[in-house]
Amino acid sequence: MALNVKIMKVFIVYAHPEPQSFNAELLKYSVQVLQEAGHQVQVSDLYAMKWKAVADRDDFPWLDAGERLVYGSASGKAFTEKTQLPEIEAEQQKLRWADFVIFQFPLWWYSMPAILKGWVDRVYALKFAYGVGEHSGEKWGDRFGEGTLKGRKAMVVMTMGGREAHYGPRGVNGYIEDLLWPIQHGIFFYPGMDPLPAFTAFEVGHRAAPEEFEKIKSDYRARLLTLETTPIIQYRSQNGGDYDGQQVLKPGREGKGVTGLAIHQINPRVKSYGGEA
Amino acid sequence: MALNVKIMKVFIVYAHPEPQSFNAELLKYSVQVLQEAGHQVQVSDLYAMKWKAVADRDDFPWLDAGERLVYGSASGKAFTEKTQLPEIEAEQQKLRWADFVIFQFPLWWYSMPAILKGWVDRVYALKFAYGVGEHSGEKWGDRFGEGTLKGRKAMVVMTMGGREAHYGPRGVNGYIEDLLWPIQHGIFFYPGMDPLPAFTAFEVGHRAAPEEFEKIKSDYRARLLTLETTPIIQYRSQNGGDYDGQQVLKPGREGKGVTGLAIHQINPRVKSYGGEA
Numbered sequence: 001m002a003l004n005v006k007i008m009k010v011f012i013v014y015a016h017p018e019p020q021s022f023n024a025e026l027l028k029y030s031v032q033v034l035q036e037a038g039h040q041v042q043v044s045d046l047y048a049m050k051w052k053a054v055a056d057r058d059d060f061p062w063l064d065a066g067e068r069l070v071y072g073s074a075s076g077k078a079f080t081e082k083t084q085l086p087e088i089e090a091e092q093q094k095l096r097w098a099d100f101v102i103f104q105f106p107l108w109w110y111s112m113p114a115i116l117k118g119w120v121d122r123v124y125a126l127k128f129a130y131g132v133g134e135h136s137g138e139k140w141g142d143r144f145g146e147g148t149l150k151g152r153k154a155m156v157v158m159t160m161g162g163r164e165a166h167y168g169p170r171g172v173n174g175y176i177e178d179l180l181w182p183i184q185h186g187i188f189f190y191p192g193m194d195p196l197p198a199f200t201a202f203e204v205g206h207r208a209a210p211e212e213f214e215k216i217k218s219d220y221r222a223r224l225l226t227l228e229t230t231p232i233i234q235y236r237s238q239n240g241g242d243y244d245g246q247q248v249l250k251p252g253r254e255g256k257g258v259t260g261l262a263i264h265q266i267n268p269r270v271k272s273y274g275g276e277a
Numbered sequence: 278m279a280l281n282v283k284i285m286k287v288f289i290v291y292a293h294p295e296p297q298s299f300n301a302e303l304l305k306y307s308v309q310v311l312q313e314a315g316h317q318v319q320v321s322d323l324y325a326m327k328w329k330a331v332a333d334r335d336d337f338p339w340l341d342a343g344e345r346l347v348y349g350s351a352s353g354k355a356f357t358e359k360t361q362l363p364e365i366e367a368e369q370q371k372l373r374w375a376d377f378v379i380f381q382f383p384l385w386w387y388s389m390p391a392i393l394k395g396w397v398d399r400v401y402a403l404k405f406a407y408g409v410g411e412h413s414g415e416k417w418g419d420r421f422g423e424g425t426l427k428g429r430k431a432m433v434v435m436t437m438g439g440r441e442a443h444y445g446p447r448g449v450n451g452y453i454e455d456l457l458w459p460i461q462h463g464i465f466f467y468p469g470m471d472p473l474p475a476f477t478a479f480e481v482g483h484r485a486a487p488e489e490f491e492k493i494k495s496d497y498r499a500r501l502l503t504l505e506t507t508p509i510i511q512y513r514s515q516n517g518g519d520y521d522g523q524q525v526l527k528p529g530r531e532g533k534g535v536t537g538l539a540i541h542q543i544n545p546r547v548k549s550y551g552g553e554a
Contacts (some may be wrong), residue, residue, distance in 0.1 A: 017334060047460060055391065056324065057383075068297040069297075095351060110463030115393070129327075166523070170525050171524060172524040173463070178538055180457065181451050182387035182388050186388075247442065247450075249449070
């Protein structure tokens with residue numbers, strides 16, 4: 001175990017259907033690397049757990065048969081009255097336990113596999129992940145930089161078939177940080193977690209060469225051993241003075257020349273999409 | 278039935294868990310409006326169908342027990358060899374049947390409910406929705422404007438709790454067209470469908486006033502009766518000359534002053550995120 005390394009509690013939410021996949025190998029490897037560095041690790045392997053992906057009334061057995069389901073309200077009631085399903089509460093406990101949260105998945109149709117989206121839909125209950133703090137007048141609650149999960153960091157780790165250029169600021173798939181905005185800003189930052197830049201493994205096909213997989217593992221190892229010092233994506237806090245009472249970014253707050261969704265970041269890595277000849 | 282109206286085949290993929298919801302009322306209303314205008318309508322009500330959200334090896338009963346699952350490859354094999362599950366093939370047939378496709382859902386965590394994401398994950402098989410056309414050298418297949426579903430239009434219809442300002446170009450949630458990029462560009466445009474701007478119902482809570490719901494229905498009716506003439510979001514075709522051999526937008530192709538993901542559009546409604554005081 002290295003000296004001077006802060007011991008972290010790392011919670012990995014993992015979504016891949018195949019134990020023989022490279023994604024599975026990367027998960028196993030990452031747990032080993034983290035544990036050897038002295039960190040504690042918990043993994044929710046959603047496929048192995050047969051995680052129920054669909055948010056529906058079965059999540060609230062106490063609802064009367066004919067009663068209208070308002071999923072958000074019901075989740076808040078269950079959270080407050082401690083009648084949540086044990087499987088949901090267990091995942092919330094893991095989030096509270098963690099210092100660092102990883103979502104690991106293959107990019108499917110420019111987003112997470114459904115099983116992982118369904119983990120978010122069900123675990124992010126009202127009063128746990130949203131509807132936290134004061135809501136009145138110009139105060140829209142503790143969210144985007146504040147909230148239940150404040151103090152934690154989070155990171156996307158994903159494999160994809162495409163090439164890096166396709167996901168660049170001018171790539172046809174859309175710039176990767178914009179593609180991940182709903183996750184990094186919407187799912188991590190909303191309840192208070194600061195995102196690190198995603199760890200992205202491009203051109204991962206099952207037919208890729210062994211040395212390419214080894215390179216990815218080696219890169220990932222380097223990232224895992226520097227989680228503490230890797231700069232976060234510095235999204236602007238909702239209640240930090242940059243947004244007006246309608247939650248609109250005040251004029252001129254973005255740095256000079258900053259455009260696109262990067263206006264919501266302090267010191268974005270990519271400021272614009274410029275491609276003038 | 279109105280004269281001079283082209284008869285359309287409209288396929289609505291609908292994902293809301295509660296039959297008593299406003300979303301359900303909006304669906305029912307829209308089917309009535311469309312049918313009265315002479316259009317044909319099919320609905321896939323995913324919750325009512327108990328749609329299986331999770332893409333896993335159960336989708337390929339012919340796979341040997343110990344055989345490694347590569348989901349994409351297996352989906353392509355099943356598609357080509359006509360061994361797909363009937364439920365998957367039925368949805369593909371509805372897509373082929375349609376002139377116009379609607380995804381209707383409540384916005385949950387800045388994206389679709391898991392059950393709808395799982396519909397995409399499973400129905401968008403290799404050789405059906407991707408891996409279509411020539412792949413060699415600088416040709417990356419028929420995608421983004423070409424492909425199996427070319428000639429169709431598509432539209433997101435969604436309800437959300439937040440206010441419109443929160444989803445504006447400088448709103449804290451991120452600009453709505455950027456939030457929807459993974460769906461409109463990634464899921465609609467990739468296999469060939471041209472997206473219309475989303476129909477968005479803001480501030481839809483179950484406690485909203487009746488006249489607000491009536492206003493939304495009336496607005497939606499107006500949209501439904503002008504589907505044919507509403508301008509599409511004009512994404513750039515991958516193989517139309519705007520992208521180089523690495524699928525990167527060529528320098529200067531975006532209009533003057535166009536930034537962010539809007540660089541991938543011809544004549545975007547919002548060109549920049551400017552907020553200079």
